[in-house]
Amino acid sequence: MTISTIKELLDAEVLCSEDSLSRHVYSACGCDLMSDVLAYVKDQGVLLTGLVNPQVIRTALMMDILAIVFVRSKMPTEEMLELANENGIAILSTDKRLYEACGILYSNGLVGNKVKS
Amino acid sequence: MSEPLVFRFDVDGDDFTSAGQASVQVKKNLRQLGLLPEIIRRVSIAMYEGEINMVIHAGGGKAEVQVDNECVTIILEDKGPGIKNIEQAMQEGFSTAPDAIRSLGFGAGMGLPNMKRYSDEMNISSVVGEGTKIVMKVFIR
Ligand SMILES: Nc1ncnc2c1ncn2[C@@H]1O[C@H](COP(=O)(O)OP(=O)(O)O)[C@@H](O)[C@H]1O
Ligand SMILES: [Mg+2]
Numbered sequence: 001m002t003i004s005t006i007k008e009l010l011d012a013e014v015l016c017s018e019d020s021l022s023r024h025v026y027s028a029c030g031c032d033l034m035s036d037v038l039a040y041v042k043d044q045g046v047l048l049t050g051l052v053n054p055q056v057i058r059t060a061l062m063m064d065i066l067a068i069v070f071v072r073s074k075m076p077t078e079e080m081l082e083l084a085n086e087n088g089i090a091i092l093s094t095d096k097r098l099y100e101a102c103g104i105l106y107s108n109g110l111v112g113n114k115v116k117s
Numbered sequence: 118m119s120e121p122l123v124f125r126f127d128v129d130g131d132d133f134t135s136a137g138q139a140s141v142q143v144k145k146n147l148r149q150l151g152l153l154p155e156i157i158r159r160v161s162i163a164m165y166e167g168e169i170n171m172v173i174h175a176g177g178g179k180a181e182v183q184v185d186n187e188c189v190t191i192i193l194e195d196k197g198p199g200i201k202n203i204e205q206a207m208q209e210g211f212s213t214a215p216d217a218i219r220s221l222g223f224g225a226g227m228g229l230p231n232m233k234r235y236s237d238e239m240n241i242s243s244v245v246g247e248g249t250k251i252v253m254k255v256f257i258r
Contacts, residue, residue: 035227038162039234051222058137061144062161064154083141
């Protein structure tokens with residue numbers, strides 16, 4: 001699924017890295033716990049979260065995550081956007097809740113990622 | 118590369134907002150060196166969890182990353198309270214982090230297990246009341 005499809009399905013606003021909208025993501029994770037993201041997520045995925053702080057961006061960067069969707073209309077700071085932009089991570093914001101946003105992507109074919117042991 | 122490349126960082130313990138900055142810089146440096154993405158990812162995650170731990174549990178510390186032909190070595194050293202029971206601390210889910218840290222997305226007791234999972238070798242030496250030193254290696258080949 002492309003990031004641009006995610007934007008449409010979630011009726012989201014793109015806050016940075018517009019030029020990466022055509023990139024494909026292969027897995028997704030809906031999570032407010034960054035350590036779980038660091039433990040289980042595969043690369044080239046999208047992270048959906050209701051948590052907004054600089055560590056969310058840094059976590060995504062460490063994991064080679066391509067896009068972050070902030071749910072419930074949460075807005076990142078300029079500093080967070082700058083770091084994401086520098087690294088080509090797309091930032092989206094949607095007014096949907098985490099459960100709903102994940103459900104929409106899942107039912108449109110973007111499945112989660114298998115837990116690696 | 119005969120001499121190992123060395124990157125050094127002071128990790129500020131007063132400000133959670135900046136926690137992880139050294140790891141971001143290391144990721145950038147390793148990309149410039151052209152290491153495999155998979156290696157870079159493993160180093161970054163292991164260091165990032167360790168850096169966050171120094172901030173939330175030890176009031177900051179020092180980080181050093183060495184790169185040679187064989188491996189990337191991450192050395193994290195702090196003068197924090199030390200770890201009383203290392204075996205217990207290594208268990209998934211064990212955490213002494215306060216709730217305030219949990220609401221920031223950390224403190225789930227997954228840090229040390231993650232560091233172990235993503236590194237090829239990990240060695241913890243810790244003295245209660247003196248501090249903690251963690252050395253992790255990720256082999257390049
Ligand atoms: N650098 C450190 N100094 C002192 N204690 C630490 C340090 N790193 C980890 N610990 C202890 O080990 C526990 C487990 O660490 P970790 O697995 O990273 O979980 P978390 O950070 O989520 O609590 C921590 O809760 C803390 O008690
Ligand atoms: Mg931790």
